[in-house]
Amino acid sequence: MATVEIDKVSKAYGAVEIMRGVSARIENGQFTILVGPSGCGKSTLLRMIAGLETITDGEIRIDGEVVNDVAPKDRDIAMVFQNYALYPHMNVADNMAFSLKMRDVPRPEIDRRVREVAGILDLSGLLDRYPRQLSGGQRQRVAMGRAIVRDPQVFLFDEPLSNLDAKLRVHMRAEIKELHQRMKATVVYVTHDQIEAMTMADKIIVMQDGRVEQAGAPLELYDQPRNTFVAGFIGSPAMNFLEGEIDLGSGRFVSGGGLRLPLPPVSSEWDGARAIYGVRPEHFRIDEENGLEAETVVVEPTGSETLVMARLGDHEVACLFRSRIAARAGQTIRISPVAELTHLFDARTTARISVNSSEIRDKHL
Amino acid sequence: MPTAIRTSRKRNGRMARLAEVLPGPAMILPAVVALGIFQFLPLVVAVVNSFRSFNPFNQSPTGWVGLANYDEIFSDPGFQLAFVNTIAYIVIMLAATIPLALFLAVLLDQRLPGSTFARGAIVAALAASEAVSALIWNQLYDPRGGMFNAILAAVGLPEQPFLIGDTQSLLSIAAMSVWKDVGLPMLIFLAGLQAIPRELYEAAALDGAGPWRTFRNVTLPLLRPSLVVALFMMTITATRIFTPILILTQGGPNGATSNLAYYSYRLNFEFMAPGAASASVVCMLLVIVVITIAQTWLARGPKGV
Numbered sequence: 001m002a003t004v005e006i007d008k009v010s011k012a013y014g015a016v017e018i019m020r021g022v023s024a025r026i027e028n029g030q031f032t033i034l035v036g037p038s039g040c041g042k043s044t045l046l047r048m049i050a051g052l053e054t055i056t057d058g059e060i061r062i063d064g065e066v067v068n069d070v071a072p073k074d075r076d077i078a079m080v081f082q083n084y085a086l087y088p089h090m091n092v093a094d095n096m097a098f099s100l101k102m103r104d105v106p107r108p109e110i111d112r113r114v115r116e117v118a119g120i121l122d123l124s125g126l127l128d129r130y131p132r133q134l135s136g137g138q139r140q141r142v143a144m145g146r147a148i149v150r151d152p153q154v155f156l157f158d159e160p161l162s163n164l165d166a167k168l169r170v171h172m173r174a175e176i177k178e179l180h181q182r183m184k185a186t187v188v189y190v191t192h193d194q195i196e197a198m199t200m201a202d203k204i205i206v207m208q209d210g211r212v213e214q215a216g217a218p219l220e221l222y223d224q225p226r227n228t229f230v231a232g233f234i235g236s237p238a239m240n241f242l243e244g245e246i247d248l249g250s251g252r253f254v255s256g257g258g259l260r261l262p263l264p265p266v267s268s269e270w271d272g273a274r275a276i277y278g279v280r281p282e283h284f285r286i287d288e289e290n291g292l293e294a295e296t297v298v299v300e301p302t303g304s305e306t307l308v309m310a311r312l313g314d315h316e317v318a319c320l321f322r323s324r325i326a327a328r329a330g331q332t333i334r335i336s337p338v339a340e341l342t343h344l345f346d347a348r349t350t351a352r353i354s355v356n357s358s359e360i361r362d363k364h365l
Numbered sequence: 366m367p368t369a370i371r372t373s374r375k376r377n378g379r380m381a382r383l384a385e386v387l388p389g390p391a392m393i394l395p396a397v398v399a400l401g402i403f404q405f406l407p408l409v410v411a412v413v414n415s416f417r418s419f420n421p422f423n424q425s426p427t428g429w430v431g432l433a434n435y436d437e438i439f440s441d442p443g444f445q446l447a448f449v450n451t452i453a454y455i456v457i458m459l460a461a462t463i464p465l466a467l468f469l470a471v472l473l474d475q476r477l478p479g480s481t482f483a484r485g486a487i488v489a490a491l492a493a494s495e496a497v498s499a500l501i502w503n504q505l506y507d508p509r510g511g512m513f514n515a516i517l518a519a520v521g522l523p524e525q526p527f528l529i530g531d532t533q534s535l536l537s538i539a540a541m542s543v544w545k546d547v548g549l550p551m552l553i554f555l556a557g558l559q560a561i562p563r564e565l566y567e568a569a570a571l572d573g574a575g576p577w578r579t580f581r582n583v584t585l586p587l588l589r590p591s592l593v594v595a596l597f598m599m600t601i602t603a604t605r606i607f608t609p610i611l612i613l614t615q616g617g618p619n620g621a622t623s624n625l626a627y628y629s630y631r632l633n634f635e636f637m638a639p640g641a642a643s644a645s646v647v648c649m650l651l652v653i654v655v656i657t658i659a660q661t662w663l664a665r666g667p668k669g670v
Contacts, residue, residue: 050567050571051570051571052567052570052571071570072567072570072571073570073571073572073573073574073575075571077571078571079567079568079571081564081567081568083562083564085562085564085565085567085568086568087565087568087569087582087583088587089586089587089589098569098572098574098582099571099572099573102572102573102574102578103573146568146572150572
């Protein structure tokens with residue numbers, strides 16, 4: 001168990017800087033997820049922690065010790081690779097035992113630990129099999145077993161579920177989370193899937209273009225996104241954005257298309273400023289009296305909820321209702337956003353300017 | 366009427382099946398014919414001829430002699446020496462080329478500066494004409510003006526009778542063949558190395574394996590298929606060494622460099638004995654078959670690979 005500190009880490013290939021001054025702190029026993037679109041640098045950062053990539057500038061510390069120049073094998077870190085990287089010529093037991101053999105652990109001790117971990121991961125019956133004789137989910141578990149058997153200071157996961165089908169992914173998600181709670185290990189997990197991040201993480205670090213956009217607990221990121229990127233990336237379906245101006249006099253946001261929407265709390269200095277109005281699909285509600293008229297384009301009932309794509313003035317917005325909506329495509333519904341749950345972002349910097357607090361959210365639950 | 370329809374349908378069905386089945390064999394037929402005429406026919410002829418006697422003047426077969434040709438060559442000390450030398454060439458060539466090729470492949474796989482040039486140079490030796498290479502090495506080995514003796518003299522070591530010494534000559538021919546042929550197993554290993562996923566090395570690094578243990582536990586086992594192919598190719602190459610012997614030593618001194626390929630050639634073209642030559646060629650084939658089967662068995666992988 002250990003704390004990982006990433007301190008102003010940069011990485012450049014020649015003149016191309018792919019990571020600039022990234023700082024983050026991964027607490028002891030915490031499940032931290034690095035998330036972001038492809039090419040944002042999340043995998044590179046993970047590989048830097050592992051020691052598989054060099055660091056151009058800055059420091060990475062594990063339990064206070066700078067590891068920039070420590071070889072991967074001396075960092076006491078285990079990694080689960082996206083395509084598992086199991087040794088094809090070794091059976092499951094040998095794959096799991098390999099790291100212990102390399103550390104000259106006595107044979108009886110190796111056998112005991114391999115059997116123990118195989119028991120935890122439900123692999124006991126597969127110890128004699130070779131990787132090619134296993135299904136994707138079983139290989140995934142062997143890859144985890146290989147990491148667990150070592151009892152390392154830090155576990156690294158590099159998009160471990162992306163090669164599995166949807167159903168198995170949900171299952172493994174729960175399994176990994178349960179395993180983490182049981183082992184209380186420090187985990188750094190990379191994914192591009194925000195749902196994976198939201199459901200599993202204690203802390204999410206959202207990255208883009210080699211920078212950290214925001215770090216925090218999943219619901220913190222959902223409720224108080226720092227900018228439009230985080231707001232759009234976290235949450236599914238994604239947040240709707242409308243451009244326009246803040247008019248504090250009437251207490252409305254006036255969109256480019258002339259729509260007038262209720263404002264969330266925002267300080268008076270922003271009166272008249274160009275801004276981006278953000279509202280999550282689930283924060284629209286049907287409002288027969290004061291709602292804005294919207295023409296439905298697509299209605300997708302899933303049983304538990306209804307996703308409606310609707311035309312609101314010039315904008316197409318996604319709305320998610322917990323109730324069933326009778327409307328069909330082409331009909332008009334009246335909707336309004338819950339003002340306190342909407343967000344305002346500076347049109348120039350995309351930073352959030354509205355004041356949102358969890359108290360406001362709690363009141364509406 | 367229904368019967369007629371049924372039979373016609375049946376016939377149509379049979380025709381359709383034929384139309385489906387025929388194109389396959391038809392398409393490989395030219396290759397099969399070419400291989401048959403140029404590869405298998407000579408082989409069969411060699412085996413058949415090894416049981417026949419021939420007129421030494423016009424080379425026409427004169428009758429069946431059973432194993433007499435084999436008796437004849439087995440009792441010839443020249444054959445025995447050629448047989449032992451053939452095995453010696455195989456052992457020396459495998460012992461030298463396989464580790465050297467593996468070393469070069471691992472080195473080139475590091476993509477150090479100059480590796481493209483080095484790879485080109487090694488493959489160029491492979492592509493060069495055997496006769497031309499042998500002539501170049503003939504000059505290098507020259508006892509007076511040759512480069513090798515010049516080097517030995519320069520560092521104060523005794524000069525060597527490279528091509529005329531009893532022990533040196535076979536090694537000299539093997540050395541040239543190693544230089545010429547090491548590129549083939551090297552290319553096989555290089556392809557094998559590049560097929561090993563990078564993550565396996567990363568996993569091994571995180572698992573705590575140093576460079577040697579990674580090579581021993583990850584690289585080498587995963588190169589096993591390449592190793593089998595390389596051993597097979599080099600065994601055949603070593604058994605067939607011929608041009609350097611013909612050009613550098615003509616089998617001498619006293620048959621010290623002769624092998625079964627060269628011995629068979631001489632029986633046929635100098636001693637006009639096609640029957641005995643064929644018997645010798647069959648022996649050479651048997652050597653290759655026995656050794657490659659043994660190698661395949663020794664290098665067999667666990668069932669997982």
